[in-house]
Amino acid sequence: MILKLDHIYKDYNTGKLVVPVLHDVSLHVEEGEYVAIMGPSGSGKSTLMNIIGCLDRPTSGSYELNGENVLNKDDRSMAEIRLRNLGFVFQNFQLLPKQSALENVALPLVYAGVRRRERQRRAAEALTSVGLQDRMNFQPSQLSGGQKQRVAIARAMVNKPRLLLADEPTGALDSHSSIELMKLFQRLNDDGVTIVMITHSPDIAAYARRTCDIFDGVISERRSGHINAAQRAEKEAEEEAERALARMRQASRRREQTGGLA
Amino acid sequence: MLENVRLAFQGIWSHKMRSFLTMLGIIIGIAAIISIVSTIQGTNNALRDRLVGSGNNTVKVNLSSGGMDITIYDSSSIPEGVPMVSEETLAKIQSLSNVSSVTAYNTRFVSDGVFYKSSSLTEFNIHGIDANFFKTLDYRVKSGRTFLRDDYTNFRKVLIIDQTASANLFRGENPIGQTVDINKQPFTVVGVVYQVSSYTPNIQNLDDYYTNSDNSNGLFFVPKASWPIIFNYDEPENVIIKASSTDDMTNAGTATASILNSTFSNASDNVVYQAQDLLGIVKQQQELSNTTNMQLIWIAGISLLVGGIGVMNIMLVSVTERTSEIGLKKAIGARKGVILGQFLTEAAVLTSMGGLLGVGAGIAMSQLIHRFSGIPVAINIPAAVVAVLFSMAIGIVFGLLPSVKASNLDPIEALRRE
Numbered sequence: 001m002i003l004k005l006d007h008i009y010k011d012y013n014t015g016k017l018v019v020p021v022l023h024d025v026s027l028h029v030e031e032g033e034y035v036a037i038m039g040p041s042g043s044g045k046s047t048l049m050n051i052i053g054c055l056d057r058p059t060s061g062s063y064e065l066n067g068e069n070v071l072n073k074d075d076r077s078m079a080e081i082r083l084r085n086l087g088f089v090f091q092n093f094q095l096l097p098k099q100s101a102l103e104n105v106a107l108p109l110v111y112a113g114v115r116r117r118e119r120q121r122r123a124a125e126a127l128t129s130v131g132l133q134d135r136m137n138f139q140p141s142q143l144s145g146g147q148k149q150r151v152a153i154a155r156a157m158v159n160k161p162r163l164l165l166a167d168e169p170t171g172a173l174d175s176h177s178s179i180e181l182m183k184l185f186q187r188l189n190d191d192g193v194t195i196v197m198i199t200h201s202p203d204i205a206a207y208a209r210r211t212c213d214i215f216d217g218v219i220s221e222r223r224s225g226h227i228n229a230a231q232r233a234e235k236e237a238e239e240e241a242e243r244a245l246a247r248m249r250q251a252s253r254r255r256e257q258t259g260g261l262a
Numbered sequence: 263m264l265e266n267v268r269l270a271f272q273g274i275w276s277h278k279m280r281s282f283l284t285m286l287g288i289i290i291g292i293a294a295i296i297s298i299v300s301t302i303q304g305t306n307n308a309l310r311d312r313l314v315g316s317g318n319n320t321v322k323v324n325l326s327s328g329g330m331d332i333t334i335y336d337s338s339s340i341p342e343g344v345p346m347v348s349e350e351t352l353a354k355i356q357s358l359s360n361v362s363s364v365t366a367y368n369t370r371f372v373s374d375g376v377f378y379k380s381s382s383l384t385e386f387n388i389h390g391i392d393a394n395f396f397k398t399l400d401y402r403v404k405s406g407r408t409f410l411r412d413d414y415t416n417f418r419k420v421l422i423i424d425q426t427a428s429a430n431l432f433r434g435e436n437p438i439g440q441t442v443d444i445n446k447q448p449f450t451v452v453g454v455v456y457q458v459s460s461y462t463p464n465i466q467n468l469d470d471y472y473t474n475s476d477n478s479n480g481l482f483f484v485p486k487a488s489w490p491i492i493f494n495y496d497e498p499e500n501v502i503i504k505a506s507s508t509d510d511m512t513n514a515g516t517a518t519a520s521i522l523n524s525t526f527s528n529a530s531d532n533v534v535y536q537a538q539d540l541l542g543i544v545k546q547q548q549e550l551s552n553t554t555n556m557q558l559i560w561i562a563g564i565s566l567l568v569g570g571i572g573v574m575n576i577m578l579v580s581v582t583e584r585t586s587e588i589g590l591k592k593a594i595g596a597r598k599g600v601i602l603g604q605f606l607t608e609a610a611v612l613t614s615m616g617g618l619l620g621v622g623a624g625i626a627m628s629q630l631i632h633r634f635s636g637i638p639v640a641i642n643i644p645a646a647v648v649a650v651l652f653s654m655a656i657g658i659v660f661g662l663l664p665s666v667k668a669s670n671l672d673p674i675e676a677l678r679r680e
Contacts, residue, residue, distance in 0.1 A: 055593060055673050076597055083595025094590040094677065098276055108594045110265055155594070 287569020589676025609661025
């Protein structure tokens with residue numbers, strides 16, 4: 001089991017009053033799973049993500065990553081875990097604006113102490129695997145949103161982590177780029193990468209094999225993976241039908257216009 | 263580390279204007295210090311070269327009593343109990359590591375009794391010299407010849423005079439081969455000499471006068487062996503050494519004096535050999551001006567402090583600006599120390615660059631000072647290196663607070679901000 005959270009409580013102490021954010025959250029994720037955590041804003045999903053990502057500590061509860069208790073580690077070891085075992089993808093990409101795509105992707109390798117030549121080779125490899133082999137020396141400002149997020153994914157995957165954490169990865173993307181991104185996630189998952197993704201959109205959550213709902217700090221499992229997959233197929237068919245309909249409508253409109261002129 | 267330096271340069275380059283303005287305080291401070299130090303160094307060098315050792319690093323070690331040099335003018339003024347300087351003692355002095363050559367000589371102040379035809383020379387010094395004298399004091403032969411071995415061994419009555427004596431006594435005639443009466447003994451002039459690197463003495467008191475008076479009206483040189491022919495007795499000698507370098511002059515002089523003083527113990531009137539300490543006199547003068555210069559350096563130091571605070575200020579702004587960058591770096595696995603290192607390197611690179619530019623500006627400024635006011639300047643390389651290292655240290659000290667702030671940022675908070 002790669003992720004094992006049991007009875008996680010998290011309170012925020014604002015000084016005057018204590019705000020409970022997570023309430024008895026337990027989540028188990030097996031190696032190779034693809035889990036979406038869905039919930040409206042303020043539901044505590046980002047807090048849960050920060051705890052999973054070793055950026056934050058719960059008030060109480062237990063958390064094992066790869067069978068290792070991470071809550072008794074110091075900050076230094078936590079940073080090491082983030083570096084070696086986790087890959088992060090953020091809603092707003094979080095690329096360094098003055099650095100090329102290649103340099104952005106190579107950044108975790110710098111912290112891992114990899115030599116320059118090897119860094120460049122592995123960063124180039126990661127960029128190629130997300131289809132950006134011809135954009136390596138572009139700066140983030142020269143890339144589209146979808147390309148930026150793919151750079152971010154390359155950066156997350158460059159250290160070959162076991163677990164990919166994505167926080168609203170499609171939040172800043174248009175629907176076309178979102179679908180592309182979800183295809184990329186699926187491919188990564190097929191290659192054996194465990195993915196935990198946070199989203200508030202049911203459309204996006206539908207791409208995952210398993211969905212958990214979080215509401216007011218309480219988590220609940222939704223449906224089985226089979227139904228989920230069926231739903232997804234159904235949804236894709238629906239979208240395909242809609243696009244076909246749109247094409248027909250456009251074609252008929254064009255016909256009407258040419259007819260009016262004649 | 264190297265990666266940090268590269269990143270730091272990138273950061274500085276991408277904010278050219280801001281970086282330059284931040285550096286400006288450091289540049290001005292370092293430039294001020296460098297130009298002050300260059301001026302001090304230049305003045306000191308000039309003092310040392312022009313005043314001390316008349317440019318050839320010679321130190322007189324004279325017999326003195328109560329701090330005043332003894333001037334021998336007749337047999338009654340010869341101090342008792344002081345032996346002549348032996349060959350052995352000279353060899354001992356010559357073997358000192360900071361002495362390059364040594365000479366012992368008799369000298370008398372002559373008031374009259376020297377005639378050539380109808381003219382006479384008064385109030386001048388006559389030296390009885392050994393073969394090392396001219397070499398030690400950098401005398402060159404202008405015409406005629408110097409003393410030969412024969413002159414010493416055969417007690418010849420030969421005489422060498424300097425240019426001043428030649429002018430005063432012979433008034434344009436060729437002195438070579440002429441006979442001069444010294445205390446009724448006929449001496450033949452065989453050469454005229456001059457000192458290569460002599461200087462114009464700066465006479466301010468009686469001591470200075472006695473120090474420099476020996477070349478006032480001219481100088482006579484006779485072989486030491488012939489000295490008793492004129493003055494009847496062997497007399498105590500004075501010694502002149504040539505130090506290996508100007509900085510060695512004081513030490514070499516003191517060492518020579520103590521060797522000489524150890525050869526006798528029962529002299530009258532506290533007569534001892536005492537080394538002239540020109541370097542010490544100059545040092546006193548320099549110390550006086552150094553206190554003023556130190557104050558100037560302190561003032562320039564304050565501007566460095568202000569520059570450092572400016573660096574701290576800008577670094578704090580930069581940390582705030584780059585909050586999300588710091589958050590991201592921490593999230594993807596950068597340890598606290600890595601972030602701290604990155605910001606400290608940036609501060610240190612920034613101020614070191616300021617220091618380098620400051621050194622450049624300081625050198626340019628001191629050249630301008632030299633050109634327009636004529637004050638001698640000398641660039642002090644160690645001072646320039648220290649200045650750059652010091653400005654690097656300023657960066658580290660004043661960069662510490664912002665860097666610690668950056669490294670302590672909570673990555674969640676930092677990522678949330680846009």
